[in-house]
Structures are given as structure tokens and as C-alpha cells.
Amino acid sequence: MSANLSALLYLVAGVLFILSLRGLSSPASSRQGNLFGMIGMAIAVATTLANHPPADAFAWILVIVGIAIGAAIGAVIARRVPMTSMPELVAAFHSLVGMAAVLVAAGAFYAPEAFDIGTPGNIHKQSLVEMSLGVAIGALTFTGSVIAFLKLSARMSGAPIILPARHLINIGLGIALVVFIVRLVMTGSAIDFWLITIIALVLGVLIIIPIGGADMPVVISMLNSYSGWAAAGIGFTLGNSALIITGALVGSSGAILSYIMCHAMNRSFISVILGGFGGETAAASGGSGEQKPAKLGSADDAAFIMKNASKVIIVPGYGMAVAQAQHALREMADLLKKEGVEVKYAIHPVAGRMPGHMNVLLAEANVPYDEVFELEDINSEFAQADIAFVIGANDVTNPAAEEDKTSPIYGMPVLQVWKAGTVMFIKRSLASGYAGIDNPLFYRDNTMMLLGDAKKVTENIVKGM
Amino acid sequence: MEHAAQVVDPFVFRLSIFVLAVFVGYFVVWSVTPALHTPLMSVTNAISSVIVVGALLAGGVANVSSGSGWARGFGFVALVFACINIFGGFLVTQRMLAMYKKKAK
Numbered sequence: 001m002s003a004n005l006s007a008l009l010y011l012v013a014g015v016l017f018i019l020s021l022r023g024l025s026s027p028a029s030s031r032q033g034n035l036f037g038m039i040g041m042a043i044a045v046a047t048t049l050a051n052h053p054p055a056d057a058f059a060w061i062l063v064i065v066g067i068a069i070g071a072a073i074g075a076v077i078a079r080r081v082p083m084t085s086m087p088e089l090v091a092a093f094h095s096l097v098g099m100a101a102v103l104v105a106a107g108a109f110y111a112p113e114a115f116d117i118g119t120p121g122n123i124h125k126q127s128l129v130e131m132s133l134g135v136a137i138g139a140l141t142f143t144g145s146v147i148a149f150l151k152l153s154a155r156m157s158g159a160p161i162i163l164p165a166r167h168l169i170n171i172g173l174g175i176a177l178v179v180f181i182v183r184l185v186m187t188g189s190a191i192d193f194w195l196i197t198i199i200a201l202v203l204g205v206l207i208i209i210p211i212g213g214a215d216m217p218v219v220i221s222m223l224n225s226y227s228g229w230a231a232a233g234i235g236f237t238l239g240n241s242a243l244i245i246t247g248a249l250v251g252s253s254g255a256i257l258s259y260i261m262c263h264a265m266n267r268s269f270i271s272v273i274l275g276g277f278g279g280e281t282a283a284a285s286g287g288s289g290e291q292k293p294a295k296l297g298s299a300d301d302a303a304f305i306m307k308n309a310s311k312v313i314i315v316p317g318y319g320m321a322v323a324q325a326q327h328a329l330r331e332m333a334d335l336l337k338k339e340g341v342e343v344k345y346a347i348h349p350v351a352g353r354m355p356g357h358m359n360v361l362l363a364e365a366n367v368p369y370d371e372v373f374e375l376e377d378i379n380s381e382f383a384q385a386d387i388a389f390v391i392g393a394n395d396v397t398n399p400a401a402e403e404d405k406t407s408p409i410y411g412m413p414v415l416q417v418w419k420a421g422t423v424m425f426i427k428r429s430l431a432s433g434y435a436g437i438d439n440p441l442f443y444r445d446n447t448m449m450l451l452g453d454a455k456k457v458t459e460n461i462v463k464g465m
Numbered sequence: 466m467e468h469a470a471q472v473v474d475p476f477v478f479r480l481s482i483f484v485l486a487v488f489v490g491y492f493v494v495w496s497v498t499p500a501l502h503t504p505l506m507s508v509t510n511a512i513s514s515v516i517v518v519g520a521l522l523a524g525g526v527a528n529v530s531s532g533s534g535w536a537r538g539f540g541f542v543a544l545v546f547a548c549i550n551i552f553g554g555f556l557v558t559q560r561m562l563a564m565y566k567k568k569a570k
Contacts, residue, residue, distance in 0.1 A: 010518075017512045018489055024497045024505050027565035034504075034558050037512050041551055048518040054525030059537065063524050066541050070548020077549070078556030086503055086561075093510040093554055096546040100516050103543035107523025111536030114526040115519075126476060224506055231513045232483060238522070239475060241482050242515050248486030250509040253494040257502060349499060356502030360561055368568035374499050 007241065009047040014245030016040030021249060027369050044242045052114070083364045084321045087220060087353040088152040094223045095145035098204075101138030101230040102197060105131045108237055109193055115238055125185050127237050132181045134233025135193070136200040141226040143204030148219050151208075152353055158213025166210060167274070173203045211272065214395070216353045217261045218272045225254025257355050264349035264375075266401075266412035294430055297448035299457055302424055303464030305448075309386035311342040313378065315415055316358045317351045319392020319427065323454035326365035329391060332458055333367070335465045344381070345372040346415050348396035379416050388417035391426045392454045398439045409437055423447045426457045504561045511554025517547035 016036045023033015054060045081089050108115045108131060109123070117127035150156035163169065177199050184192035211219050232247025262269050306312055314333065320326060333343045345367065351358045362372055382388055390397055393415075400407035401414045417423050418441055429451065430442055441447055450457050497505050523540025526533045 013515065014486070017515070018486075018493060020508060020512065021490070021493045021497065021505070024501045024508070026498060027501065027562070027567075030501060030504065030562045030565070031559070034508060034555060034562055037508055037558075038555050041512065041515060041517075041555070044515050044518055045521070048521045052522055052525065054521075055527035059525040059528070062537065062541050063521060063544065066520075066524060066544035067548050070545045070550075071552045073545075074549040074552030074554070075556055078553045078560060081557060083561070083564075086507070086557075089553075089557065090503075090506050090510060093507070093550050096550045097510065097513050097516065100514065100520060100543040100546045100550070103539040103546070104516055104519035104523060107526075107536040107539040107543065108519065110532040110539070111523060111526040114522050114533070114536065120530070120532045220506070224509060227513050228509065231516050234516055234519050236476070236479055236483075238519050239479060240518055241479070243518060244479055244483050245486040245489075246512050246515045248483050249490035249493070250513040252487050252490035253505065253509050256491065256494045257506070260499075260502075347499075354503060354506065356500060356505070359500040360503045360564070363561070363564040363566070366564075366566065369500055369565050370568050372500060 003051075006047050006051040009043055010240055010242035013040040013044040013047070013242040016043070017242070017246050017249060021253065040242070083360055084324060085153070086360060087216065087357060088149050090354060091145050091149040091152055091220055091223065094220075094227045095142050095149060097227040098138045098141030098145060098230060101227075101234050102135050102142065104234050105135040105138065105237070106193070106197075108234075109190070117237060121188055123188055128185045128188060129181070130233055130236035132184050132193070132196055134230050134237060136177055136181065136196055137226055137233060138230035139197050139200035140204040140207070141223055141230055143201045144208045144219075144226070145204075145223050147205055147208040148216065148223060151213060152216060152220075158216075160212040161209040163206070163210070166206060170203065170206055173199055173206070177203070207273070210274075213353075215265075215267075215272050217350050217355055217357075218258050218265075218267075218269070220354050221254050221257035221261055222273075223254070225251050225258060228252070228254055261350055261355060264413060266409070294442045294449050295445070295447060297424070297450055299450065299460030300464040302448065302450055303461045305422060306336060306341065306387055306389070306424075306461070307339050307465055309341055309421075311385045312336060312344075312387045312389055313382060313385045313417075313420065314343065314345045315388060315390045315393050315397060315417055316345065316347070316362065317391065317393025317396060318353060318357075319394075319454050321352055321357065321361055321392070323392065323456075325391060325455035325458050326361045326367075328455050328458040328462060330362075330365040330367050332462050332465070335462060339465075343371065344378060346375070346378045347372060348375055348393070348415055351393055351396055375413060375415060382416045382419040385420040386422065388415075388420035388423045389426075390417055390423060391458065394427065394439055395437060397441060398437060399441055400437065400439070404440075407437060417441070418444065418446070421446065424450060426450045426452070426454050428453065500565070501562075504558050507554050507558045507561065511551055511558065514547040514550035514554065517544060517551060520544040520547050
């Protein structure tokens, strides 16, 4: 196969990847988009195998076995993973992209002739620059994603870990990284290559550990972006347009998602990265208010009131995901609809632990996507709703964000559930939310607290109907 | 050397592709509906594993020196990781997207 033909085929693969993202503009076209992505991947792999076939029989076996192992593991994971675990799955996948980038760069470093970038010990300087950027970002993505995975899957506390002088340490490591990249380009020595890798690995851990659980949607989008830039760096080394296009797409996709998440929390990207939010400092400023009485209700009361309402807006949050309450919730909504009640769902951009987390869970429970609305589209409707049914959400409904200038979340766009006739809150306790801030809504006259596990309470309401 | 100044370095072409792709990505991703942001992340995960082409090059290199032996090893592990991502990413995206349904009229 000529080099020109293969370059064109890589371009086709790149265009198919663009179409696969384009398909996601609506659920109707999304499945076709995913198919385009698969075709693009198949073209890229086939082109590489045709143009640079493995050198001997053993290499063929290695390649086939490698693909088979990866495919088997990937397929099993994709089929078995519960939808509530998507955030940690995505984090784990990011770490694999990061590690793959490091390993490919290492492969290129030890066998540059296979990549047409020079001979061992005498690699083109430009390739060394591209390679070192790819390996640094890849290594950082790897350890950063591993930490994010551990935090999201609760194998590690979500609380921020603050090291003394962490900014100085990070800046020092950053400078060291630049120095070794320059040295690698000058000397091409393997020691510098591995020092870059190690420093970037350490930096990845240090950057993510101070970031608290509530900021995870930003972190996971940011790592998404990094994995893209790492791929693009390797794409430059290989001179492969499919990889460059994909890296740029993924890089900007992650960056946009990070921006949307930060915007939805009214936080600057810098303050999220610097970390420390959601820890003791925020809790101390919010939790010291006097305890007012909250009105507690029973599931039967809730069932009765809702059956007689004409419009109910459901606000799901992370608590629904933890309790796996989405199916019970849909059952409740079905019963309400049978009674002639209008039911809608309102989703805050940062509800859950990753962008779009709640939408996937509701889709899993067979909630039609045209009943699910975003913050801007539904906020004006709370005033006409009889009931706002808040299940497992807290901070995203906190009126302090609009009313209390001293609140740490002041200015964050929130769902104005308090404008509804009655607010029903399903929560395990009256404790503050993930951001560590007290919610004054719990103590208002038109609020009814339903304390307990989100799934059990919802099931009891269903029984009560 | 007189012609050297006339020839555009391939790097510049790659950079052009890269910059244009960033812009394409910018506009395409803004048009993605927020309801599909989770599938967006899983599918971007899958497509960024096109890094598998590098793994195939490294894993299939001719075994002529100790360096190429290392490259094969690195390539093999990278290949496994990338393939977990490709199959896992696309299939889990497919599984998610199959769940999004319109209201039955």
C-alpha cells in the first residue's frame, strides 16, 4: 500500500471520528455516530497492518494475541459494568489511554526506525520534542486518572488531601519536567526519557489528590482532555493524521466539558485545579448555624400530596445514583402519570459525578429523554409546579447560592425548587451536602423532609399510592 | 540547499491539521446535547485509543536488537490497553445509547 493511500485512509478515519461526535447532537442520530466511530477505528487498524505489517510470524502472533486479550477484557467490562459506575469506568479508561501513550512513546524511543523518526540514539530532535510532550501528558493522565478512579469508586476517601507547600512542590516538578525535556532533546539519552516519565507520574498524583469529591465532574473532564492531548502528541511523532485529528477532538471535547462544569458551579478552572474545595474549610464556614426545626413527613403523606398535585418536577442527584433508586423513581412517575399528574425531570449540569450522569441513569430506567430537561429550560417552571421532588440532590438546589452573599457557593446557578408549592426532600439525614454547606431549604415552611434511603423511601411512596 | 527554503516541513502540515481539528472539535462538541455528555466521554475515550496504530508499529517491529525487543514488549502492553479501551469504550457507549428512548406515543 502506498504511503499516500494510507495517509488518505487515516484521513477518512479521522473524518469518521468527527462524525461520531457529531452524531451525539441528538439521541436519534447518536447510535449511527457510534457506528461511524467503530468503522473509523477498523479502517485505522487495517491500514496500519497493511502498510506496516508485523515483521515476522512471532510479531503477528503478538499482535493478534494482544488484540484478542484487549477485546475480550473490554467486551466483558462493557457488558458487566453497572450504569451507576460509569464515572469510575471512564476514569479507568482514561488511565489506559494515558499509559498506552507512554508505552507507544517508549516503543518509538527504543525502535525509532519502525516509526521513521531516525535511528536508535539518533532520533530527530523534533520527534523527541513531540514524543516527550506525549509521554509527559500521558504519564500525568495515567496516575491522575488512577487517583480519580480510586476516589470515584470510594476505594479512597473523596476528601481532599492537602500536602504542605504543595504548590511549591508542583512548580518545582514542573520546572524539572521542562529541564529534562530540554536535556532529552539535546542528548537523546534513555535516562532523561524515563526521568520525564517518572516526574510526570508523580505530578499526576499530586495534581489530583487535593481535589475534593464535589469537583470530580471537572477532574474527569479535564483528564479526558489530557488523554486527547497526549494522543495528539504521539500523533505528531507518528505523523499520523487520524491520531492528530482524534487527539485534537478529544482534547477540545474534554476542555469544553470542563468549562461547562466549572461554569455550572460558578468556580474558576484555576480554583478547581488548585483544589481543597469540599474539605474542612468549607464545612466550618457553613455548618455552624443554629439548628432550626425541619418538618418531617412520611412516605404516605408524600404519596397523598403528590397524587393530588397537577404538576411534579423531579430533581435527581448523586444520592439517587448511590441508592440505585432510578427504577423505583420511574415506577412512581408512571403511577403519577396514570393519575393525570404532569411529571418532568430537572437536571443540573453537575448533578452526579460526571457530565450527563443523571441522564444515563434515567435513560436506564426507561424514562423518555423528552421528559428530561436541563437547568435553563426548566428553571422558570418551578413556580407553576405543585411539587418539587428532590431525590438525592442537595447543593444544586441550595437557595443560599442566590440569597446569601457569604455562602461559598454564592453565584452558582441552582434549580429554584423553592418556588414550587411544596418541596419534598429525600435525604438520608439533615447533614450538609458534598460541598459541606448547610441547605436553609430544609427548614422552610413549604419543605417536607423524607428521611431515609432514596430507594426505600421511593418504594414506600409507590406502595402508598 | 537553494530549494530547502521552498519546501514546507511536514510538521507544518501536521500542525495545520491539528489546529483545524481543534476548531472542528470545538464546534462539534458544543452541539452535543448535555443529555449525552456521558456517552460523549466514553466515545471520546474509545476514539482516542486510535493510538493503537502506534502500538501496532511498536509491537510488530523487526526483532534485530535489544532495543527492538523492548519496543515489542512496550507495544504489546500498549496494544492490550488500547484494545480494552476500543472495545470497552465503543460497546459501553452502544449500551448506553440504546437506552435513550423517546416517549411512546
